Amino acid sequence: MDILSLLGVILGFAALIGGNFLEGGSIQSLLNAPAAIIVIGGTLGAAMLQTPWLQMRRAFAIFPWVFNPPRNLFQDGLDRVVRWAMAARKEGLLGLETMAETEADHFAQKGLQLLVDGSEPESIRRVLETEMIVNEQRDLDAARFYESMGGYSPTIGIIGAVMGLIHVMRNLADPNELGPGIAIAFVATIYGVAFANLFLLPVANKIKTCIQSQSQYRELIIEGIIAIAEGENPRNIEVKLNGYLP
Known part of the structure; x- marks a missing residue:
């Protein structure tokens, strides 16, 4: 949490x-229930209109990252890369086959399998970087769902306020109703601005931060696997990857 x-x-x-x-x-x-319905419903509807189904489904799937972000333990990743390098140095690349089968991280498992298969370093880099970039872009597109809602919400709030003022105008003959009516009308504006700036935009930015951290972690894995494929010394690999540690 x-x-x-x-x-x-x-x-x-x-x-x-x-x-x-x-x-x-x-x-x-x-x-004010009507204001809440206008702002929340209108904002969600506008965002849904511009978002493909798969992208929106991904946006809902990664929302828990805001309060429970993926754990990218850079030190743990570095230690694992060093263990792989030591195993490859002692037993050869085929010695990594058992490690590849038991590796929980799908991305790292794919890299280890490419090593075991004897792929060239540049070929391994192309495959892993392509997967990293595609996954990163998919998640960034999903984060934009919340960013777009943050853009629409204040405008929808203004629309709600105008609608409220229209109803107030009908009671111009009763001055006692004007003050409370105008106050209620502007509640929609508060909802729209607050919903955007206190929740939606921060959610989008927090998810983007998680995506960036995940990509940096995968870069560490890629550089480590490439170094193993090129036969670098485990100690040199460790020194090289220390720069990724927070």
């Missing part, structure tokens, strides 16, 4: 509600 993400969400909305109280407002003044 990423405590920082959880605290960020709580602090952001707590500051909004707390500021409302300090100004003499109440929680009831911020609650």
Whole structure:
């Protein structure tokens, strides 16, 4: 669990509600079901309209990364690469076959299998880098689903406010209804702006950070496997890959 993400969400909305109280407002003044339906439904609908099904499904699949990001243990990855290098030095590349079969990381397993098959270093690099780039782009496209929602949300909030003002105008004959009516109308604007800036855009950026970290981890694996294929000394490989450590 990423405590920082959880605290960020709580602090952001707590500051909004707390500021409302300090100004003499109440929680009831911020609650408006029609405004919430307009903002949430309109934002989601607009984002769905521009997003292919597979991309949207991937966006929902990686949403948990915000609070439970993938664990890319760079030190553990470096240690594994060094173990592979030592095994290859002692037993040859065929000695990695057992390690490849038991490797839990699919990406690393693919690289080890290419080593065992005797592929050339440049061929291994092309295969692994292609897979890394394709996966990275797929996840970035999925993150843009939340980024697009963050762009639409404030505008949908303004639309909700205008719709509320239209209803207020119908009560111009009753001045007592104007003040509360206008206040309720602008709740939609608050929902739209707050939803975008306190949740959707931070979610998109947090997912992008996770994607970047994952790609860096895979770069470590690629460079390690290429170094093994080129017959480098395990100690030299370790020194070379230390630069990837946080």
